[in-house]
Amino acid sequence: MKKLVLALSLAVAFALSAPAYAHFQMIYSPDSVPKSKKLTLKLVFTHPFEAGHTMDIGKDEKGKIHPPIAFGEMHKGKKKDLLDALKPVTFASLTNNGKAYEANVKLKGMGDHVFYFVPAPYYEGSEDVYIQHCTKVIFNVAGAPTDWDAQVGDPLPVEIIPLDKPYALWTGNVFRGVVTCKGEPVPDAEIEVEYLNHDIEGNTFVKEAKVEAPHDALITMTIKADKNGVFAFGIPRAGWWGFAALGAGGDLKHNGKELSQDAVIWVQALDMK
Amino acid sequence: MRKALIFFLICLVSAIFPVPQGFAHTPLCYCEDNGDGTITCEGGFSDGSSGAGVKMKVVDTGGNVLIEGKMDEDSEFTFKKPEGDYTVILDAGPGHEVEVPGSEITE
Numbered sequence: 001m002k003k004l005v006l007a008l009s010l011a012v013a014f015a016l017s018a019p020a021y022a023h024f025q026m027i028y029s030p031d032s033v034p035k036s037k038k039l040t041l042k043l044v045f046t047h048p049f050e051a052g053h054t055m056d057i058g059k060d061e062k063g064k065i066h067p068p069i070a071f072g073e074m075h076k077g078k079k080k081d082l083l084d085a086l087k088p089v090t091f092a093s094l095t096n097n098g099k100a101y102e103a104n105v106k107l108k109g110m111g112d113h114v115f116y117f118v119p120a121p122y123y124e125g126s127e128d129v130y131i132q133h134c135t136k137v138i139f140n141v142a143g144a145p146t147d148w149d150a151q152v153g154d155p156l157p158v159e160i161i162p163l164d165k166p167y168a169l170w171t172g173n174v175f176r177g178v179v180t181c182k183g184e185p186v187p188d189a190e191i192e193v194e195y196l197n198h199d200i201e202g203n204t205f206v207k208e209a210k211v212e213a214p215h216d217a218l219i220t221m222t223i224k225a226d227k228n229g230v231f232a233f234g235i236p237r238a239g240w241w242g243f244a245a246l247g248a249g250g251d252l253k254h255n256g257k258e259l260s261q262d263a264v265i266w267v268q269a270l271d272m273k
Numbered sequence: 274m275r276k277a278l279i280f281f282l283i284c285l286v287s288a289i290f291p292v293p294q295g296f297a298h299t300p301l302c303y304c305e306d307n308g309d310g311t312i313t314c315e316g317g318f319s320d321g322s323s324g325a326g327v328k329m330k331v332v333d334t335g336g337n338v339l340i341e342g343k344m345d346e347d348s349e350f351t352f353k354k355p356e357g358d359y360t361v362i363l364d365a366g367p368g369h370e371v372e373v374p375g376s377e378i379t380e
Contacts, residue, residue: 037379110303110315142303145321 021047022192022220023055023124024242025133025264027115028200032167032268033140034107042200043071043101043117044091045133048242049219051198051205054091054098058120060255065099066120070155073105074114076146082115092204100203111146113139116156121254130254133244134158135264140167151183158186158248158263166267169235175267176232178225179245185229189245193221193233196240196266210239235269242266298322302363302371304378306354312378313351316344316363316371324348328364331355 028042046054058066073080082103091100107113115137121130134156138148148165163176179189198205213219225231225245235241242264249261298318307313316324329350331340339359340352359375 108305110301110317142301142315143299143319144301144303144315144317145319 021050021052021216022194022244023122023131023133024048024192024194024244025057025117025119025135026196026242026266027117027135027137028196028240028266029137029139030200032138037107037141039105039107039139041103041105041115042089042091042203043068043086043103044200045098045100045119045122046091046093046205047194048196048198048240049194049213051094051207051209053095054093054100055122055124056099057101057122059099059122060120061123061125061257068101068117068119070116070118071101071103072116072155074116074147074150074152075109076111077150079152089203094198094205094207102203107139107141110142111140111144112148113141114147114150114152115139116152116159118155118157121259123255123257128257130257130259132249132254132259132261133264134249134261135266136160137266138162138166140165151180153183156263157182158245158261160243160245160263160265162265162267163230166265169267169269171235171238171269171271173269174232174234175241175243175269176230177243177265179229179231179248179263181248181250181263186225186245186248187227187229189225189229189231189248191223191225191231192244192246193223194219194242194244195237196242211237235267238269238271240266240268300324300327300363300365300369300371302361302373304361304373306378306380307351308380310354311351312354312361312375313349314344314361314363314373315349317348318365324363324365330362330364332360332362334358334360 026044029039045057071083085103086101089102090097117135121132158181160177179186197209245263247260248263252259298320302316304314324344325346325348327344329342344350361373363371
């Protein structure tokens with residue numbers, strides 16, 4: 001009995017002390033301008049700076065996993081449903097295993113290939129809210145700009161529309177975007193920014209971190225959009241950077257609880273060398 | 274009067290230094306093997322403008338022209354895959370050629 005109490009106390013203490021870093025849905029592949037046309041995309045709902053707790057995508061408050069709502073590709077303005085390409089995988093963070101997906105895709109044709117994902121809402125017990133990260137990432141083939149600055153629209157209810165090519169950024173460049181909900185700018189949107197601080201190999205985070213944050217406010221950085229929904233962020237280091245506009249979808253409910261419908265985009269900067 | 278003079282000067286400068294269309298941007302060419310014995314190349318410019326009408330050539334290792342044509346209105350050029358080594362050349366004018374070796378064109 002004593003042992004059980006101890007175990008429970010430890011569990012509670014651990015749960016309460018779990019750092020409240022930001023959740024980020026990822027659609028990951030190492031290069032935004034890939035060398036090969038064939039990519040294996042990793043769709044992981046995680047804490048990218050810390051390579052921390054990885055969530056089961058689409059898990060509700062009862063622990064049931066709901067399938068993703070949308071996954072697709074836009075190229076030259078045409079959208080292709082790729083839900084069938086998603087395969088469940090287990091992704092290992094530095095602290096746990098989470099239910100994630102992967103998809104083998106082929107980039108056909110010159111130009112931008114915008115991949116987008118709408119998961120079922122995830123129940124975050126520590127905040128008693130549902131979180132839904134409507135995510136996109138843009139890969140480019142052969143340098144031709146075709147879709148990077150276009151709105152994907154349906155099925156993405158909320159999205160960040162880039163004002164700078166998300167795959168053509170040097171370290172130190174500024175990345176700007178517009179937070180939108182159903183195509184309309186979201187004024188004063190709050191945006192969390194996080195660096196993918198651990199490489200991904202297969203379905204695991206590698207242990208070594210690229211940088212150490214001197215304090216917590218530099219792990220998940222928070223910036224604000226202006227009254228036109230426009231934000232800007234100077235990129236201090238090469239690699240993948242995630243932007244999550246919190247509650248871009250407005251006041252929403254799911255299963256009677258608050259739903260934070262967030263717009264997420266990933267961009268990659270490269271060093272000048 | 275002054276406006277007319279400025280206009281005249283602009284016209285004069287434009288006549289001396291003509292700016293050929295598309296030259297401010299980098300020409301791009303990307304080819305894929307369709308897997309049915311044909312190759313499709315897409316062309317364009319780095320600002321997103323179309324390559325429609327741009328001259329296309331396919332040459333062998335000796336530089337002999339095997340196939341000639343133009344990018345169609347969709348900025349595409351499809352041709353029968355030659356036997357042996359070949360290179361695709363997008364010719365958007367002097368200094369604005371893009372060469373794509375056949376060995377780099379895959380399905």
